[in-house]
Amino acid sequence: MRAAARWTQAHLRAHRPAAVLIVLATAGITISLLLATALFAYATDPWQRVFTQSAGAHVWIHTQADAPAGALARLDEVRATAGPFRTVRTTAALQPGGTKATLELRGTAERPTTAAPQTVAGRWLDEGADAGATQGIVLDSSVARAMWAEPGDSLVLSGFKAPLRVVGIADTAEAPFHAGETPGVAWVLPRTLTASDAAPDQRGRTVGLQLTHPEDTDYVVQRAVTQLGADQITDVSTWRQAKAEAAGDNNLLARLLGLFGLGALLAAALAVGGAITNRVHGHLRDISVLKAIGFTPGQVVRMFLALHLGLALLGTALGALLAQTLGALVPGRIGEAMTLWEQLPEHAWLPLVIVGGVMVFIGSATCLAAWRAGRVPPVPVARAAAATAGRPSATTRRALGLGIPPALVLGWRGAFHRPLRSTAAVARLAVPLLLITIALGTWTTLDRFTTHPESVGLPAALTARSDTLDDRQVQRLLATEPNVTAYPGSEVQALVPGQTGTITLRGLGTDAHPYPYALAEGRAPHGPDEAVAGQGLLDLLDAHVGDWVRMTVAGRPHVLHLVGRGIETADGGRTVSTTLDTLRDEPPASAGAASPRPDFYHLVLPHDADPGAVRHALTEASAGRLEVRQTPNPADQLTSVRAVTAGLIAVVTLIGLVELATTVGAAVRDRSRDLLALRAVGLTPRQIIAVIVSAAGFVALAAAVAGTALGVLAAQWLINLQGHTSGWGTGISQRPALSLLLLVVALAVAVAGAAATLPAARAARRRPADSASDVL
Numbered sequence: 001m002r003a004a005a006r007w008t009q010a011h012l013r014a015h016r017p018a019a020v021l022i023v024l025a026t027a028g029i030t031i032s033l034l035l036a037t038a039l040f041a042y043a044t045d046p047w048q049r050v051f052t053q054s055a056g057a058h059v060w061i062h063t064q065a066d067a068p069a070g071a072l073a074r075l076d077e078v079r080a081t082a083g084p085f086r087t088v089r090t091t092a093a094l095q096p097g098g099t100k101a102t103l104e105l106r107g108t109a110e111r112p113t114t115a116a117p118q119t120v121a122g123r124w125l126d127e128g129a130d131a132g133a134t135q136g137i138v139l140d141s142s143v144a145r146a147m148w149a150e151p152g153d154s155l156v157l158s159g160f161k162a163p164l165r166v167v168g169i170a171d172t173a174e175a176p177f178h179a180g181e182t183p184g185v186a187w188v189l190p191r192t193l194t195a196s197d198a199a200p201d202q203r204g205r206t207v208g209l210q211l212t213h214p215e216d217t218d219y220v221v222q223r224a225v226t227q228l229g230a231d232q233i234t235d236v237s238t239w240r241q242a243k244a245e246a247a248g249d250n251n252l253l254a255r256l257l258g259l260f261g262l263g264a265l266l267a268a269a270l271a272v273g274g275a276i277t278n279r280v281h282g283h284l285r286d287i288s289v290l291k292a293i294g295f296t297p298g299q300v301v302r303m304f305l306a307l308h309l310g311l312a313l314l315g316t317a318l319g320a321l322l323a324q325t326l327g328a329l330v331p332g333r334i335g336e337a338m339t340l341w342e343q344l345p346e347h348a349w350l351p352l353v354i355v356g357g358v359m360v361f362i363g364s365a366t367c368l369a370a371w372r373a374g375r376v377p378p379v380p381v382a383r384a385a386a387a388t389a390g391r392p393s394a395t396t397r398r399a400l401g402l403g404i405p406p407a408l409v410l411g412w413r414g415a416f417h418r419p420l421r422s423t424a425a426v427a428r429l430a431v432p433l434l435l436i437t438i439a440l441g442t443w444t445t446l447d448r449f450t451t452h453p454e455s456v457g458l459p460a461a462l463t464a465r466s467d468t469l470d471d472r473q474v475q476r477l478l479a480t481e482p483n484v485t486a487y488p489g490s491e492v493q494a495l496v497p498g499q500t501g502t503i504t505l506r507g508l509g510t511d512a513h514p515y516p517y518a519l520a521e522g523r524a525p526h527g528p529d530e531a532v533a534g535q536g537l538l539d540l541l542d543a544h545v546g547d548w549v550r551m552t553v554a555g556r557p558h559v560l561h562l563v564g565r566g567i568e569t570a571d572g573g574r575t576v577s578t579t580l581d582t583l584r585d586e587p588p589a590s591a592g593a594a595s596p597r598p599d600f601y602h603l604v605l606p607h608d609a610d611p612g613a614v615r616h617a618l619t620e621a622s623a624g625r626l627e628v629r630q631t632p633n634p635a636d637q638l639t640s641v642r643a644v645t646a647g648l649i650a651v652v653t654l655i656g657l658v659e660l661a662t663t664v665g666a667a668v669r670d671r672s673r674d675l676l677a678l679r680a681v682g683l684t685p686r687q688i689i690a691v692i693v694s695a696a697g698f699v700a701l702a703a704a705v706a707g708t709a710l711g712v713l714a715a716q717w718l719i720n721l722q723g724h725t726s727g728w729g730t731g732i733s734q735r736p737a738l739s740l741l742l743l744v745v746a747l748a749v750a751v752a753g754a755a756a757t758l759p760a761a762r763a764a765r766r767r768p769a770d771s772a773s774d775v776l
Contacts, residue, residue, distance in 0.1 A: 019311060025658040026315025026362065027322065032654055033354050034323040035337075041344060042337035047243050049340055050118055051173035057082050057115040057208030058217055060174060061224050062104075062235040065203040072207055072224050077216045082115035082208030083108075088193055089183065089202040091158045094147060094627070101147050102183040103157070105137075106206060107193035115173070115208045117187065122151030122168030125189055129167075135192045136167035142176035143184025144169045148629045159198040164188070175242045182237075204234060214239065263435040267655045270428040274662045277365070277372075287376045297374035304370035305363075312362040316355045324351070407687050411694025415702075422699065425663050429703035430710070432656030433748060437711025438718065439649050440736040440744070445719055448734040449633055456732050457518040457567035460487070460602035461611040464618065464628045471597045477622050481614055483606050487515050488580050488598030494551040494558070496541060503537055504575045505553060507583025508602065516604065517577065520731035521545050522564030525578055532564040536573025536727025551576070558583075565729060569634050573727025602631075660755055664696050668759040685764040692760035693753050700752030704745040712736065 042049060050056070063069045069084035085106040093100040111117065111124050120141060130136030139149055144166075149155065154163040170187075177184035211220060217238050225233055290300055327338035341347050416422045449456055464486070466474055478486045487509045494505040509515030517524050517532055522545040525531050533543070543549055543562060550559050560578060568575045580598060605614060615628040683691070712735055719733035 022308070022311045023315040023318065025661070026312050026358070027319035028654050028658060030316045030319025030355060030358055031323045033358065034320065034351060035327065037350060037354060038327070038337040038341040041341050041346070047173060048344065050171045051239065051243075052340055052344060054116045054118055054171075054173055055080070055114050055210065056173035056239065058211045058214050058239045059209040059220055059224070060237045061207050061209065061221075061228075061233060062087070062237075063205045063207075063228060064232050064234065065200065065205060067205060067228055067232040069205045069207040069228070071227065072209060075209070075220060075223055075227075077211050077213065077220050077223075078209050079212045080114045080210040082112045082210070084205045084207035086190070086193055087204045087206050088159065088196050088198045089204070090160070090196070090198060092147070092155045092186075094149060094153055094155060101143050101177065103139075103143065103186045104183045104206070105157075105193055105196075106185065106187050107190040108187055109190055112208075114210050117170035117172050119168050119170045122166070124168055124170075125187060126167075127189065130165075131189055131191060134162070134165050135189065135195075137164040137192075138168040138170055138187045139166060140174070140177065140185040141169050141171050143186070146177055146184070148627070157196075159196045159202070161195075161197075164192070173239065173242055175237050263431070263438075263652070267428075267431040267435060267652060267659075270431055270659065274425070274428045274659060277368075291376070300376075301370040301374040305366055308366040308370075309359075309363055312359060312366070316358050316362075320351060320355050405690075406683065407690035408694050410683075410691045412698055414691060414695040415698040421666075425666065425699055426703045426706060428659050429656065429663060429700065429748075430707035432652045432659065433704055433707025433744065434711040434714065435652045436649055436656075436744065437708045437736065437741070438715045439652075440740060441712065441715025441719065441733065444736050444740075445715075445732065445734045448732075453631075453633060454516065454604075455518055457569055457728075458631055458633060459516045459518065459604050460631050461605045461609075462603040462615055462628055463600050463631055464603055464626055465600040466622070466626045468625045469622065474601065474626065477618060477626055478601060478603070480621055481617060483609060484614065485604040486601045487513065487604065488600075489515075489602055490580055490583055490599040492553050492583070494553045494576070496549070496551045503540070503551065504571045505551060505558070505583065506575060506577045507580035508577055509579055511579050511581050514579065515577070515602070517564070518567045519564045520567055520729055522562075525563055525582070528582055529559065529561055529578075530563045530582070531560040531576050531578035532566040533562050533577075534566060534568030534571075534573030534575040534727060535724060535729030536568070536571070537576055538562075538565065539727070540574055549576070567723075567729050567731055569728050570632075571727075573729060603628075657751075657755075660700070660752055663699055664752065664756045664759060668692055668756065668763050688764040689757070689760040692763060693756045696756035697749050697753045700748045701745070704748040708741045708744055712741070 061069060061072060063084075065086070070081075072078065073081040083106070085108055087107075088105045090103050090105060091100055092103050108125075109127065117124075117138065117140075119138075122138070125136055125138055137155060139147075144150070147155075149166050149169075151166050151168060153166045155166060156163050172185060174185060175182050209220060209224075211217065217240065221236055221238070224236075287300060290303075291297075295303075323338070324342075328335055328342065330338065449458075453459070453461070464474065464478065469477070475486070478484060489506060489508045491504060491506045494503050496503060508517075511526070511528075514524060514526065519532065522532065533545075533549075538544065541549055545562055545565050548559060548561050550557060552558070560576060560582075562576075566577060568577075603614070605611060611630050615630065618626055618628045679688070716733045716735065720730040723732045724730050
């Protein structure tokens with residue numbers, strides 16, 4: 001034991017840079033995994049983020065106006081309360097006309113400290129600015145999206161004499177607005193609420209209860225009903241219901257980041273395993289010396305285990321300490337993610353699991369490497385000689401005969417003359433590059449949604465409708481905007497045979513003026529009874545392009561011929577689109593005949609047009625009687641993907657640099673043993689440097705080509721798979737530009753060459769006696 005401890009100390013003193021590199025690599029991988037986990041929690045669960053940041057309430061109790069809701073604060077299980085707030089149920093719409101929504105107005109003089117709304121646009125209520133002639137209102141973001149409301153808009157509310165001005169939009173952790181089911185939440189000043197002439201049955205109170213233990217939710221609800229009386233409680237909502245409703249909006253993001261998390265873990269595992277294996281290969285002479293002086297294979301295995309596990313423990317502890325203490329100080333989204341993650345319940349145990357997982361893997365890789373070290377023969381001279389002996393291959397001799405620089409030829413031979421080891425090095429380095437390529441594919445697909453939405457089923461940038469103007473007036477208003485092409489449309493809910501749910505049946509454009517569908521299969525509808533369907537509807541009916549499908553609208557059957565499959569991002573792809581003439585079951589209107597009134601118009605704009613400016617111009621021209629809204633784009637809900645993807649690319653790049661350091665170290669070590677031979681054949685130190693650098697560059701080039709090629713295929717498959725399962729359909733993926741892929745390959749090779757230059761220069765300057773000692 002004493003001899004082993006002394007050898008370990010001597011070994012660390014003699015190889016301090018290598019030991020420091022192992023510690024820093026392990027710390028970097030630990031930091032990477034912790035940051036990736038924090039980013040995953042930050043991006044995939046926005047409800048939890050809002051709940052934590054707002055100190056959300058676990059239970060919301062809605063009562064009659066005269067119920068003593070404040071008494072619930074004295075329950076033993078309640079830690080804090082929001083309210084109770086006086087409330088008024090009302091119906092609101094943008095002025096004049098517009099989409100209507102049911103609101104629950106809450107009167108509050110100050111922003112609540114428990115379940116505090118998080119302002120995302122505009123500002124919070126102000127006693128001085130919002131209590132005058134034009135009073136203010138803050139809307140929950142879910143109802144604001146449904147109403148197309150923005151800060152500065154005016155709302156007409158039933159029971160209020162004057163319209164209210166939207167001064168802010170806020171996120172909450174409560175159940176989101178659902179038309180006809182869950183009212184939207186809004187906040188006004190108490191004097192504004194008092195001015196309402198709402199009936200007594202529209203008034204009430206609402207209190208939010210923050211519990212000490214969230215698992216007591218059901219018990220607290222029972223106690224609240226017992227204390228207040230069932231006749232006093234009008235509604236109850238819990239945090240579990242709100243979280244379940246919010247979870248459905250993040251499946252795509254969760255799958256994407258989950259894939260990157262697993263890929264980064266695999267890349268980290270391969271990097272650590274390669275580093276340890278390379279370290280054992282670099283100390284074969286030391287191992288043979290230990291065995292020659294009497295160490296048994298078991299003692300060698302235990303020494304290597306203790307040495308590398310100690311370095312790994314130091315690295316993981318250092319990485320965890322740096323991530324926990326400095327992570328929240330990083331500017332931008334990473335710092336926000338770490339700050340939020342520290343407040344989440346899983347933060348109490350998840351870092352320990354990650355650190356323990358890193359240690360388990362490193363321990364497993366070390367056990368395998370140490371077992372190999374125990375099998376090293378005491379006199380490995382013959383093995384080294386056998387490994388380096390042999391005539392050059394025919395390809396090598398032919399390349400030298402063609403006048404190719406010897407440095408490149410020998411570098412190629414040095415990179416791939418051991419196929420198994422070279423293949424392992426290429427595979428380890430290709431994994432990070434594959435993940436980076438998948439990230440770039442995701443990025444370019446999102447760019448396709450934002451820059452070319454017409455290619456993914458979103459040709460119309462705006463939708464216009466009006467409840468107060470007739471169709472001719474709407475057409476005249478739309479005609480005032482140049483370069484705007486308007487397509488009439490209508491939308492109804494339909495039943496298909498054997499289904500209790502509904503699908504969406506749309507009529508867009510006319511036979512004379514067809515709508516520009518984005519088709520992934522088949523053709524656009526041209527004749528009567530022809531339609532295109534989304535992938536979700538085809539899966540629902542187990543139908544294919546070319547089939548006839550039957551559906552019922554208000555008891556009236558429609559039989560349609562599916563001639564194409566379009567990319568549909570709305571309603572889970574359960575959509576059938578035909579012409580407006582077919583939907584109304586009427587032939588195209590003849591000259592002078594009145595055509596059926598459309599429900600809305602889809603407005604297709606030129607690429608250089610500003611949808612916001614066109615919307616503002618049409619609203620001004622109609623004096624607010626034409627309701628114009630931008631078409632929802634799924635990419636708008638994935639704005640955090642870009643920042644998170646950039647962070648994950650940085651994490652994977654760090655792991656790739658660790659693996660690159662291992663590859664460069666192996667190349668330098670292998671070429672150092674050949675220095676005598678290289679000098680004997682007349683190579684100068686500069687040529688020897690070129691041999692070592694080109695060997696590392698060839699390995700990086702092979703890994704970059706393999707990683708980017710497989711990454712492009714994997715990105716297409718994964719994105720199309722997600723499109724198919726979500727009902728959007730395949731055909732939405734976009735390959736990264738060839739120039740971007742070539743840039744990734746060039747950067748990988750350049751970084752490998754730059755990383756190998758300094759170690760190669762040191763190896764080339766070594767004395768012949770030192771080079772000979774590596775072989776002996």
